[in-house]
Amino acid sequence: xxxxxxxxxxxxxxxxxxxxxxxxxxxxxxxxxxxxxxxxxxxxxxxxxxxxxxxxxxxxxxxxxx
Numbered sequence: 596x597x598x599x600x601x602x603x604x605x606x607x608x609x610x611x612x613x614x615x616x617x618x619x620x621x622x623x624x625x626x627x628x629x630x631x632x633x634x635x636x637x638x639x640x641x642x643x644x645x646x647x648x649x650x651x652x653x654x655x656x657x658x659x660x661x
Contacts, residue, residue, distance in 0.1 A: 597643070600632045610634060 598610035598617075606621045608628060621628070625639050633643045 598634045600628060600630050600634065602630055
């Protein structure tokens, strides 16, 4: 299962997957977590995160050119 960090509120991390949100104690996740991080099997998946950010950046740049 893949979750994306929607936001971090104090010691609670809000994760999103297919429009479902769950709240997790920040202590249960890796210490380098940030908004937009992708969590798979309790670990940050940096490869997916980089790929997702590039995809978003490409779409944004296309919109700017229009």
